[in-house]
Amino acid sequence: MNYKNLIKNRKSTRDYKPDAVDDRKLQALISYFHQAPKLVPGIKMEIFLLQNGNEVFELLDGKAGYNGRMIKAPEYIIITSEDKNGYMENTGFVGEQVVLKAADEGIDTCWITYESSSLIKDALELDTDKEVTGIIAVGYGIDKKKVLHTIDIGDNYSKADIQIIEDNASFRYSVEDIVFLTEWGKPADYSMLEQRGIAEAFTYLRLAPSTLNHQPWKFIIDGSVMVLTIKDNKDTNIKEERMDAGIVMLYFYLLLSETIYTPHWYLGKTKKDYKIPENYRIVSWCVL
Ligand SMILES: Cc1cc2nc3c(=O)[nH]c(=O)nc-3n(C[C@H](O)[C@H](O)[C@H](O)COP(=O)(O)O)c2cc1C
Numbered sequence: 001m002n003y004k005n006l007i008k009n010r011k012s013t014r015d016y017k018p019d020a021v022d023d024r025k026l027q028a029l030i031s032y033f034h035q036a037p038k039l040v041p042g043i044k045m046e047i048f049l050l051q052n053g054n055e056v057f058e059l060l061d062g063k064a065g066y067n068g069r070m071i072k073a074p075e076y077i078i079i080t081s082e083d084k085n086g087y088m089e090n091t092g093f094v095g096e097q098v099v100l101k102a103a104d105e106g107i108d109t110c111w112i113t114y115e116s117s118s119l120i121k122d123a124l125e126l127d128t129d130k131e132v133t134g135i136i137a138v139g140y141g142i143d144k145k146k147v148l149h150t151i152d153i154g155d156n157y158s159k160a161d162i163q164i165i166e167d168n169a170s171f172r173y174s175v176e177d178i179v180f181l182t183e184w185g186k187p188a189d190y191s192m193l194e195q196r197g198i199a200e201a202f203t204y205l206r207l208a209p210s211t212l213n214h215q216p217w218k219f220i221i222d223g224s225v226m227v228l229t230i231k232d233n234k235d236t237n238i239k240e241e242r243m244d245a246g247i248v249m250l251y252f253y254l255l256l257s258e259t260i261y262t263p264h265w266y267l268g269k270t271k272k273d274y275k276i277p278e279n280y281r282i283v284s285w286c287v288l
Helices: 003-009 023-035 053-060 087-104 117-124 190-195 199-205 238-257
Strands: 045-050 075-081 108-112 131-139 149-151 162-164 179-181 217-222 225-231 265-267 280-287
Touching (some): 003 199, 023 045, 023 075, 045 087, 053 075, 053 117, 075 087, 087 108, 087 131, 087 238, 131 238, 217 238, 225 238
Parallel strands (some): 179 217
Antiparallel strands (some): 045 075, 075 131, 149 162, 217 225, 225 280, 265 280
């Protein structure tokens, strides 16, 4: 898959045609899930494909979606997982691979948030001992017009790196806003990122989906170590933030794997104290 193109053109779709997605394509998503690399390999997960979209919508309306506003789609994917250290990050990491595979198959998707796993499990009568960790709407969007981002990675790269040429694209922070050098708040110089071969990865990973489009991630590059911090936003919960972290870790992993090497993310804090603000926390780090 050409991840850069998929990432560039993917967007969350909230209005779907009633038409069902071809069974063969749906099965391709399921197979993809089963062979997808995990962030935490030991965690057992399951995937459920629900093809009775109207019924699922009725059952989950009020229980899932922003403010309980469920998204109506012909199919849904439900991901369940063992509750182990890193399981929400792992769900984001694996689930987003299914989202990108769907994009590759021309299928539109949207992650759907929820308050309570047990409410969802009961409503859907899911036969599992695991926790519901992800809900994804699947179908063909009514507006098939793609959001095109023009990415200019020339000499004069700046905050204007992404030019939105359709008007339904979501806002994104610039690389300078999210990547710090050595210490909190000191923006990394783009030419330095270029020299290290990671500038393009950051340009694209900013397009990762996140709950309420908070883009809660900030990175600190300190020599050969890169630390991922996540903002503790008032209107998102820790599970959503951990899921967002897993998704952005996947993007970095995929984008770097395509170019220099396959990074390994270590969950947890670093020994060094980076004096990050109280409303941020260190989620993980990797060696560059
Ligand atoms: C974990 C997660 C949960 C989300 N939940 C919802 C949701 O319940 N309803 C919704 O409309 N969008 C939801 N989204 C989609 C985000 O709002 C979307 O990714 C963000 O606004 C950026 O837009 P884009 O994905 O089109 O680039 C969710 C995204 C993530 C990653």
